[in-house]
Amino acid sequence: MADFVLKKRKDFVFEVDGVEGEFTLPGRSALTFDDVALFDRLRSEEDTTMRGSIIKEFILKHAPGLKKLDLADMAYLDIMQAYEIAQGRALGE
Numbered sequence: 001m002a003d004f005v006l007k008k009r010k011d012f013v014f015e016v017d018g019v020e021g022e023f024t025l026p027g028r029s030a031l032t033f034d035d036v037a038l039f040d041r042l043r044s045e046e047d048t049t050m051r052g053s054i055i056k057e058f059i060l061k062h063a064p065g066l067k068k069l070d071l072a073d074m075a076y077l078d079i080m081q082a083y084e085i086a087q088g089r090a091l092g093e
Helices: 033-044 048-062 064-069 073-087
Strands: 012-014 023-025
Touching (some): 012 073, 023 048, 048 073
């Protein structure tokens, strides 16, 4: 019997209304140390504008095609909230 079983998380796939195609953010078990460092910064940051910048940086790193859509900042927050729920909420808390 194993002492620990690593569960692979599914990638988070989402669409933008009116835009053809899907966008993907990596599942938690596929995050790089650079990604983890972003979440550490997010967790410790208190300034709302800086938190938003960190969220946007993470999302655009993995879904760069979103940049050309010129989404509102709140759209990135919506994406992150859905991502955290799908991944178990332990990311940016």
